[in-house]
Structure formats: C-alpha cells, structure tokens
Amino acid sequence: MAARIIDGKAMAQDLRAKIADAAAALTRTTGIVPGLAVVLVGNDPASEVYVRTKSKAVVDAGMRSFDHKLAAETPEAELIALVGRLNADPAVHGILVQLPLPPPIDATRVLNTIDPGKDVDGFHPVNAGRLATGLPALVPCTPLGCVRLAKAAHPALAGMEAVVIGRSNIVGKPLAQLLLAENCTVTIAHSRTRDLPAVCRRADLLFAAVGRPEMVRGGWIKPGATVIDVGINRVAGEAGKTRLVGDVAFAEARQVAGAITPVPGGVGPMTIACVILNTLRAACAALGVAAPDL
Ligand code: GUN
Numbered sequence: 001m002a003a004r005i006i007d008g009k010a011m012a013q014d015l016r017a018k019i020a021d022a023a024a025a026l027t028r029t030t031g032i033v034p035g036l037a038v039v040l041v042g043n044d045p046a047s048e049v050y051v052r053t054k055s056k057a058v059v060d061a062g063m064r065s066f067d068h069k070l071a072a073e074t075p076e077a078e079l080i081a082l083v084g085r086l087n088a089d090p091a092v093h094g095i096l097v098q099l100p101l102p103p104p105i106d107a108t109r110v111l112n113t114i115d116p117g118k119d120v121d122g123f124h125p126v127n128a129g130r131l132a133t134g135l136p137a138l139v140p141c142t143p144l145g146c147v148r149l150a151k152a153a154h155p156a157l158a159g160m161e162a163v164v165i166g167r168s169n170i171v172g173k174p175l176a177q178l179l180l181a182e183n184c185t186v187t188i189a190h191s192r193t194r195d196l197p198a199v200c201r202r203a204d205l206l207f208a209a210v211g212r213p214e215m216v217r218g219g220w221i222k223p224g225a226t227v228i229d230v231g232i233n234r235v236a237g238e239a240g241k242t243r244l245v246g247d248v249a250f251a252e253a254r255q256v257a258g259a260i261t262p263v264p265g266g267v268g269p270m271t272i273a274c275v276i277l278n279t280l281r282a283a284c285a286a287l288g289v290a291a292p293d294l
Helices: 008-030 045-060 076-088 107-111 125-132 141-153 172-181 196-201 267-287
Strands: 035-041 064-070 094-097 161-165 185-189 205-208 226-229 233-236 242-245
Touching: 008 045, 008 141, 008 267, 035 045, 035 076, 035 267, 045 064, 045 267, 064 076, 076 094, 076 107, 094 107, 094 267, 125 172, 141 172, 141 205, 141 226, 141 267, 161 172, 161 196, 172 185, 185 196
Parallel strands: 035 064, 035 094, 161 185, 161 205, 205 226
Antiparallel strands: 233 242
16 A cells, blocks of 8 residues: 655645744734844855745744845855844844855854854754753754654654664754654664665664665665655756655655655655744743743
C-alpha cells in the first residue's frame, strides 16, 4: 500500500493561522506588534526567494517585518554593527541573518553577535547549548518543523528508532537533540557512516538532510516507516526545465514507507511557519508573557 503523504503545506497553513491569532491577542493585551528583522547580504537567487517568503509570512501573521538588504561587498564589521543596532531595537523581537553569507564574511562570527533572545534561527551557541541541556531555547526552525511533521504520523514518538542522515549545526544536530527530548533512540548518520542503507533500515523515523538528490532509495526504508525529507534539490527536468526533488527517491520510497513528506510541500512550508512561531515566542519572552502552546 502506498504511504500516506504528510501534507506540510496544509499543516503550515494551519499553524500560521494559529500564530496569527496568538499574535493578534498579544498585540491586543500589550499594544506590542512582534517584529522580525531579516538580513540578506548579496544577491543569491535562492536566498532572495527564501527571504521574500519569510517576510511575507511575517506580515501575513500580523507581525512587522524589517528587511535589510546589503551589498555582497559589505564588510563584516558593517554587518556586525547592523546586528548590534537590531539587538538594541525594542521593536525587533527576532533577527534572522540569511545564510550563506558571501566570502570573506565569517558566518559564525556574525551569528554569534546576535542576542540569543532574538536568535529565531536558534544558531547561537547559547541556544544550541540550552537545547542540548534541556533548557528553554529558541530552536532551529527546520528541525522544529520536522518533529511536528513526524508527530502528524505518530503523536507519541517515545521509544521509536530515529535515524537522522546529516550532522549539520542547522538541521542534523539540533534535530537529533529534539528527538532525544522526545525519548526516541537516536542515530546520527553521515558521509562516513558504514553501510548507510542498513542503518536506515533500522529506522521507524527516517530524516534525510544531506542535500543529495534522491540519495535515499526505497530499499533503504523499513516497511511502514515514517520518512521526513529535508532536501530541496533543483535538478534538470523535462524540456530544458528544472524541478525540485528531495534527498529521498520519492516514487520508490512511497511504496515502502507508512508515511512520507513530499518535496515541495513538506518540510519547506513548515520551516517558514516555525520562523514565525519563533518570532512570536521571542516576542512573548521579551515581554515577560507566557508563550501560547501551539
Ligand atoms: N539558509 C538555509 N537555511 C537557512 C536557515 O534555516 N536560516 C538561515 N538564516 N539561513 C538559511
């Protein structure tokens, strides 16, 4: 039987509507409109699309978007000075510096200057450390979205075998921490893992975050497993066009899996919704108001 398709687009719409309601309630009670500053350096076309999508989602949720577009040649010190001003601006509750940053800017040095309370990407070492030690934290948006998608198939994840392919600071590592906090048994696999297909076949929950088009084959999947595909890869399609595919060979995988996210329409929209969710959470924390449980 073909897998159930987990509809990330519909889930994201639903979450965004709830966030908008909560933001409106916060504004009614405090007079404060949550604000997100989005910083784009250079003109990477994919980043321009992401940034526009995020800014629109912020505005759609009744929040304020402060967009900063800087030239690719912007010196690192100038970018850090902008982050400093955003840290000090009470109208800005969240700061997002779009990656990748053009060379020779050192992304780590820039991200580490963001006030951890405004770090809606959850990339600051303070937030990474808080997540790893079970303290309240701003958590990276893609992993947050992945766990919500997995819970659509299995509301209780405790005791499940989870395999995460990919060990990035943005997805793999924080996702593993979130799954551990859900009491999963977690394996992080990566480019040096021996017999990756066999490791994947252990997974009740398989998360693919490697950035290699259709690498995960149907035969790597345990029958009935839930597959969350984080990959967004543009490949050559028909008639000279391009198309988006994930890290999972979807047509094969859906014949074996119990539930699977599509690309597009899976993790991507949930990531955007979680940026807005983190902005709301950061605003609530700044105002000393309990964040709604969404
Ligand atoms: N570039 C690719 N993914 C991300 C992300 O999650 N956050 C930011 N800031 N940049 C990215």
